[in-house]
Amino acid sequence: MRVVVLGGAGFLGSHLCGTLLAAGDEVVCIDNLSTGRRTNTTPFLGRPGFEFVHADIAAGPLCVRGAVDAVANLASPASPPDYHRMPLETLAAGSRGTEHALQLAAQHGARFLLASTSEVYGDPDVHPQPEDYWGNVNSVGPRSVYDEAKRYAEAVTMAYRRQFGDDVGIVRIFNTYGPGMRPEDGRVVTSFITQALNGDPLTIYGDGSQTRSFCYVDDLVRGLVAMLTSTETGPLNLGNPVEWTVLELARIVLEVTGSTSPLEFHPLPQDDPTRRRPDIGRARRLLGWQPEISAHEGLRRTVEWFRARPAEVAAAAPS
Ligand code: NAD
Numbered sequence: 170m171r172v173v174v175l176g177g178a179g180f181l182g183s184h185l186c187g188t189l190l191a192a193g194d195e196v197v198c199i200d201n202l203s204t205g206r207r208t209n210t211t212p213f214l215g216r217p218g219f220e221f222v223h224a225d226i227a228a229g230p231l232c233v234r235g236a237v238d239a240v241a242n243l244a245s246p247a248s249p250p251d252y253h254r255m256p257l258e259t260l261a262a263g264s265r266g267t268e269h270a271l272q273l274a275a276q277h278g279a280r281f282l283l284a285s286t287s288e289v290y291g292d293p294d295v296h297p298q299p300e301d302y303w304g305n306v307n308s309v310g311p312r313s314v315y316d317e318a319k320r321y322a323e324a325v326t327m328a329y330r331r332q333f334g335d336d337v338g339i340v341r342i343f344n345t346y347g348p349g350m351r352p353e354d355g356r357v358v359t360s361f362i363t364q365a366l367n368g369d370p371l372t373i374y375g376d377g378s379q380t381r382s383f384c385y386v387d388d389l390v391r392g393l394v395a396m397l398t399s400t401e402t403g404p405l406n407l408g409n410p411v412e413w414t415v416l417e418l419a420r421i422v423l424e425v426t427g428s429t430s431p432l433e434f435h436p437l438p439q440d441d442p443t444r445r446r447p448d449i450g451r452a453r454r455l456l457g458w459q460p461e462i463s464a465h466e467g468l469r470r471t472v473e474w475f476r477a478r479p480a481e482v483a484a485a486a487p488s
């Protein structure tokens with residue numbers, strides 16, 4: 170296959186590029202490096218079949234020369250501090266950017282994969298969340314720039330399918346972590362690991378009773394590839410159904426790192442979802458997919474990766 174990976178210099182996108190290249194596929198990575206890092210693609214540069222294009226998918230129509238078999242759209246800020254910092258860019262990436270991505274796929278008769286999110290469920294009043302739950306999103310709250318952009322991205326993807334019969338797939342990704350995340354990205358797993366390794370207090374928002382379900386990146390990317398090569402439309406949830414409170418996560422990070430950092434409590438951000446856990450029955454049934462790496466093992470591997478980068482971890486400490 171020749172796959173265009175939009176957002177391929179980001180955390181998940183670069184893992185997807187690496188997995189596809191390892192399987193013998195060709196990859197065109199398009200990224201504006203707003204939250205991604207050029208270094209994430211360094212291992213692929215010079216490899217036959219890999220091409221990097223610096224471009225903003227929201228700026229205008231996308232053009233790729235040669236055959237394209239699939240377009241995977243992962244281009245969007247994803248960490249809450251990132252999308253709060255770039256609210257309009259986040260809306261543009263999810264809306265205009267997704268339309269340009271769909272047009273690119275249509276021009277080539279390629280399959281289109283949308284990386285949507287569990288955030289489309291907002292602060293869910295159905296638990297765990299199945300795909301036929303419509304969600305509980307505050308359309309004017311601070312998180313809406315991300316949630317509503319992704320909800321629009323899903324809507325326009327389905328409109329292309331209904332109106333033009335395009336081959337599309339939608340996955341709703343739940344909190345995923347692993348090597349390759351920016352130490353300063355502000356997401357809870359990276360924050361806790363860098364704080365623990367720096368001996369700084371672990372910053373718990375609220376009382377830490379809110380829950381999340383954390384999936385290791387290798388499992389998630391296996392799900393992305395399964396969806397990319399299937400004919401399913403979805404939406405399909407991809408995530409690890411093991412659910413932890415934020416406080417439990419903090420204690421496990423302290424255990425895995427061997428750190429004695431104290432816990433420090435901060436106000437809960439507005440509209441922070443109180444619980445989140447995927448129902449992955451559909452992905453199991455339709456893709457034969459389920460996570461295989463335990464959260465403890467995934468955290469251990471992630472901590473080792475951060476430990477091997479002490480300068481970057483130290484630079485993420487509050488000044
Ligand atoms: P990330 O911030 O590491 O990667 C996003 C990438 O998209 C970056 O390389 C960034 O530079 C690029 N990008 C952003 N806007 C762009 C634009 N307008 N044009 C071109 N490139 C652009 O985030 P991630 O965790 O790798 O997330 C990747 C995708 O998966 C996102 O769409 C995100 O919404 C989705 N997702 C991720 C998670 C998760 O837990 N990691 C959960 C749910 C959904």
Ligand code: UDP
Pocket residue numbers: 248249344355356357358360361372373374375379381415437438441442
């Ligand atoms: N969180 C926290 N401390 C931090 C960062 C995040 O307690 O330093 C909490 C946050 O309030 C949320 C959960 O951890 O309840 C997950 O946050 P993250 O930003 O990783 O992802 P979200 O699922 O909110 O998009």
